[in-house]
Amino acid sequence: GENVEQHPSTLSVQEGDSAVIKCTYSDSASNYFPWYKQELGKRPQLIIDIRSNVGEKKDQRIAVTLNKTAKHFSLHITETQPEDSAVYFCAATPWGNNRLAFGKGNQVVVIP
Amino acid sequence: NAGVMQNPRHLVRRRGQEARLRCSPMKGHSHVYWYRQLPEEGLKFMVYLQKENIIDESGMPKERFSAEFPKEGPSILRIQQVVRGDSAAYFCASSPLDRGPYEQYFGPGTRLTVT
DSSP states (O other): OOOOOEEEEEEETTTTEEEEEEESSSTTTTTEEEEEEOOOSSSEEEEEEEEEESEEEEEETEEEETTTTEEEEEEEESSSOGGGGGEEEEEETTTTTTOOOOOOOEEEEEEO | OOOEEEOSSSEEEOOOOOEEEEEEEEEEEEEEEEEOTTTOOEEEEEEEEETTTEOTTTSSSSHHHHOOOSSSEEEEEEEEEEEEEEOOOOEEEEEEGGTTTSOOEEEOOOEEEEO
């Protein structure tokens, strides 16, 4: 099955700087890659997703890039703010599959 | 439009008891997924259901765990004879009919503690 790994496990950034989190996946058939943000004790929230027919997608301060050849995709957060502090999970799923395979998460800490 | 609802939010059970977790999907969503999250771990897929059908239960432990999504009412994840290792947060997610497994929206979770 699909195996998703995230790096780094913890990332500290100064407020206003950019944060980048990278995920790698194993199944070349995967074609859907969402990112979820989970604050402590809260539900995972879908913040952005990308399909394999595009290489980049942007939504305000958040962007995701996909490299299908290298089988990795990254989340970019610009102009970070304290409320961006959370655990971010990436996931992947192949076409026709029913489940999301999640990475273990990245703790992002934005230092005011 | 209410989001995905789960109850109870917290559940404490003694070893050997049964746990019932409920999930009401978002309005208009007909796909329900259950995931388990252990402390400091990612979410692990358990089961995928549509109304009155279990589509994929490959992530469910073979014993003691079952799930249903009846024609009327919420989806239920049932854990019989709970053990300490069942302590975790259980999340359900739902997605719209025309999105398949994509665009899954999560509920607030049920935190199960087995004493």
